[in-house]
Amino acid sequence: MSSSxxxxxxxxxxxxxxxxxxxxxxxxxxxxxxxxxxVVAVVGDNGAGKSTLVKVLSGVHQPDAGSITxxxxxxxxxSPAAAQQLGIATVFQDLALCENLNVIENLFLGRELxxxxxxxxxxxxxxxxxLRRLSAKIPKLSVPVAALSGGQxxxxxxxxxxxxxxxxxxxxxxxxxxxxxxxxxxxNLIDRLREGGHGVIMISHNMDDVLSVxxxxxxxxxxxxxxxxxxxxxxxxxxxxxxTGAADNAxxxxxxxxxxxxxxxxxxxxxxxxxxxxxxx
Amino acid sequence: MSDxxxxxxxxxxxxxxxxxxxxxGGLRALTxxxxxxxxxxxxxxxxxxxIWTVMQSLNSVFLSSTNLVxxxxxxxxxxxxxxxxxxxxxxxxxxxxxxxxxGMAAALTAILFVDQGLSPWLxxxxxxxSAAVIGWLYAQVFNRLGVPxxxxxxxxxxxxxxxxxxxLGSKGAINLPYDSGLxxxxxxxxxxxxxxxxxxxxxxxxxxxxxxxRARARRTAGLRAASLRGLVLRSLVLLVGLGVAVGYxxxxxxxxxxxxxxxxxxxxxHYVLTRTKxxxxxxxxxxxxxxxxxxxxxxxxxxxxxFVLCTTLAAIGGVLAAARLAAANQSTGGGDVNLxxxxxxxxxxxxxxxxxxxxxxxxxxxxxxxxxxxxxxxLNLDSSFRYMVTGAVLLLAVALDAVARRxxxxxxxx
Numbered sequence: 001m002s003s004s005x006x007x008x009x010x011x012x013x014x015x016x017x018x019x020x021x022x023x024x025x026x027x028x029x030x031x032x033x034x035x036x037x038x039v040v041a042v043v044g045d046n047g048a049g050k051s052t053l054v055k056v057l058s059g060v061h062q063p064d065a066g067s068i069t070x071x072x073x074x075x076x077x078x079s080p081a082a083a084q085q086l087g088i089a090t091v092f093q094d095l096a097l098c099e100n101l102n103v104i105e106n107l108f109l110g111r112e113l114x115x116x117x118x119x120x121x122x123x124x125x126x127x128x129x130x131l132r133r134l135s136a137k138i139p140k141l142s143v144p145v146a147a148l149s150g151g152q153x154x155x156x157x158x159x160x161x162x163x164x165x166x167x168x169x170x171x172x173x174x175x176x177x178x179x180x181x182x183x184x185x186x187x188n189l190i191d192r193l194r195e196g197g198h199g200v201i202m203i204s205h206n207m208d209d210v211l212s213v214x215x216x217x218x219x220x221x222x223x224x225x226x227x228x229x230x231x232x233x234x235x236x237x238x239x240x241x242x243x244t245g246a247a248d249n250a251x252x253x254x255x256x257x258x259x260x261x262x263x264x265x266x267x268x269x270x271x272x273x274x275x276x277x278x279x280x281x
Numbered sequence: 282m283s284d285x286x287x288x289x290x291x292x293x294x295x296x297x298x299x300x301x302x303x304x305x306g307g308l309r310a311l312t313x314x315x316x317x318x319x320x321x322x323x324x325x326x327x328x329x330x331x332i333w334t335v336m337q338s339l340n341s342v343f344l345s346s347t348n349l350v351x352x353x354x355x356x357x358x359x360x361x362x363x364x365x366x367x368x369x370x371x372x373x374x375x376x377x378x379x380x381x382x383x384g385m386a387a388a389l390t391a392i393l394f395v396d397q398g399l400s401p402w403l404x405x406x407x408x409x410x411s412a413a414v415i416g417w418l419y420a421q422v423f424n425r426l427g428v429p430x431x432x433x434x435x436x437x438x439x440x441x442x443x444x445x446x447x448x449l450g451s452k453g454a455i456n457l458p459y460d461s462g463l464x465x466x467x468x469x470x471x472x473x474x475x476x477x478x479x480x481x482x483x484x485x486x487x488x489x490x491x492x493x494x495r496a497r498a499r500r501t502a503g504l505r506a507a508s509l510r511g512l513v514l515r516s517l518v519l520l521v522g523l524g525v526a527v528g529y530x531x532x533x534x535x536x537x538x539x540x541x542x543x544x545x546x547x548x549x550x551h552y553v554l555t556r557t558k559x560x561x562x563x564x565x566x567x568x569x570x571x572x573x574x575x576x577x578x579x580x581x582x583x584x585x586x587x588f589v590l591c592t593t594l595a596a597i598g599g600v601l602a603a604a605r606l607a608a609a610n611q612s613t614g615g616g617d618v619n620l621x622x623x624x625x626x627x628x629x630x631x632x633x634x635x636x637x638x639x640x641x642x643x644x645x646x647x648x649x650x651x652x653x654x655x656x657x658x659x660l661n662l663d664s665s666f667r668y669m670v671t672g673a674v675l676l677l678a679v680a681l682d683a684v685a686r687r688x689x690x691x692x693x694x695x
Contacts, residue, residue: 080575081577092575094571095572096569096571096572096575096576097569097572098564098565098568098569098572098573098636099568099569099636100564100567100568100569100636100637101561101564101565101568105561105564109561109565109572109573109576109578110562110565110573110576110577110578111576111577112558112561115557115558115559116557116558117556117557118556118557118558118561121495121498121499121502121504122502124499124502124504125502125503125504128504
């Protein structure tokens with residue numbers, strides 16, 4: 001088990017975060033570091049505490065214990081608005097787009113320019129600029145979001161989170177429910193966020209996506225840290241072991257079977273096949 | 282608002298501009314919208330043409346200037362109410378008590394004006410304000426207790442019908458004096474013909490100027506803009522269309538002030554819906570409440586404004602109806618007013634499911650409904666036929682919307 005690539009001073013540090021809901025301990029003593037220009041994938045089985053962690057960071061839930069350090073200052077995140085003011089933007093899994101509004105209207109929803117006489121020229125210029133920087137493939141900005149594909153909607157949601165000029169972008173399951181090509185587009189987008197100097201926290205179930213885009217993989221298991229891996233060095237097997245908490249589990253058994261049956265590369269597919277199944281719960 | 286220019290530079294893409302810059306509202310955008318199943322006002326305009334053709338062929342009086350002047354005056358009261366209920370539909374809610382409220386406001390106006398001897402300048406605002414308070418109370422029940430608007434306003438329908446009857450007392454009807462400003466406003470006051478033409482010129486000039494400035498701003502910003510020829514053409518069509526209409530109505534009495542008030546309310550609503558942050562919030566709440574909330578929109582405030590606007594407009598409509606009739610009685614706002622107003626909004630193209638529609642829906646919808654009503658009255662057919670035909674048209678409008686929705690779905694625009 002390797003530690004995360006050592007950075008000078010992380011942009012965001014969580015130390016000893018705990019959160020209980022009644023008798024259920026959702027998070028226990030969780031640590032997490034994110035640096036500027038780093039993509040940290042948070043992985044874990046269902047109920048591992050990933051969503052709770054996102055909600056703590058985005059101001060939806062308050063931690064019961066622990067500290068959050070952001071840009072070397074200890075901060076609290078009492079509300080979603082406070083998170084945005086700090087510079088922590090969250091793209092939730094359901095994207096929260098209005099399907100009846102067009103792309104520009106969605107990007108600027110709640111922060112339109114010039115409230116009493118909308119400056120739609122400026123809003124359109126900024127929208128185009130933002131989407132161009134993200135290399136987003138959105139054919140028309142004047143169509144309702146309902147007309148866009150899943151990947152395009154994800155792009156719009158991510159672009160919207162960038163309008164507030166955040167330091168940290170949290171993506172909750174950005175590739176769930178996307179096709180192969182759309183997934184690749186979103187992963188490219190995440191690469192571009194990293195190149196732009198954003199710290200990215202990505203929640204995902206999909207091991208292939210995680211390993212292809214993340215710098216660091218933080219594993220949660222039953223609400224606790226269960227290892228931080230360097231995404232380049234770590235193998236799927238190691239991470240899956242950390243997620244499930246046992247070297248001998250359904251995933252590794254299946255992988256061994258597959259390895260025996262065919263040559264080694266096919267083993268990768270077998271594993272991802274199983275993870276695909278987990279996605280659809 | 283952060284400036285994007287100061288955001289850390291993201292990697293520049295190598296590919297060229299990946300999208301076609303388009304001019305929203307342009308002719309090409311329009312055709313592609315039609316093909317995608319977003320029909321806009323086209324079906325209702327087509328329906329209107331059919332209705333007018335049929336009615337005219339059955340009775341040549343229908344398209345006479347006299348009858349059309351009457352039609353405009355009949356449209357105004359229920360049209361104002363339809364405008365309000367259209368706003369409620371936009372946020373995915375409904376107000377069933379608009380008829381009762383309009384009747385109550387009419388009764389209050391009559392009592393304060395005739396029985397109490399108040400000036401109409403006080404009586405009308407008092408009646409309208411009481412309806413606004415009722416809308417605010419609806420909103421409190423809706424926001425705090427989470428009772429569906431359907432049920433709250435159903436209770437209101439019954440309750441305020443009761444208030445209306447109670448206010449009118451045993452007399453059951455109060456006549457408004459014919460020489461009062463209220464009645465002359467609704468019955469006798471027409472724009473001088475020169476003023477009508479002047480307003481037409483102002484409207485066309487406004488459309489051109491606004492379009493020209495907008496196109497220039499877009500071009501300066503490097504966006505595709507409407508061509509000058511298109512702008513001129515659009516303004517000319519409006520100029521000639523409205524000019525002919527005004528000229529034709531002017532052969533008899535002309536354009537009534539009450540109808541102008543209705544048009545002004547429609548245009549003001551249109552501006553708010555399309556050109557303000559508040560308008561976008563209304564569509565956002567109607568489209569996806571949760572998304573609106575997360576975008577920082579005060580959802581409860583939006584609902585409250587819509588309830589208040591709807592009841593206020595209903596009250597104004599009720600006062601106009603009483604003024605037109607020169608009386609407030611037990612049936613003011615009763616009978617078909619409720620259903621006609623809701624039907625007008627829906628026929629005009631407002632979706633019952635929230636988030637789709639515009640201010641002109643009320644205008645177009647009420648013209649359709651009143652045309653049917655007027656045409657059948659000219660044929661000496663009683664209200665039984667009117668109900669049946671209006672019902673059929675409403676069903677047709679909703680069916681058309683459903684088909685268009687399916688087309689949108691198949692074009693990925695559900």
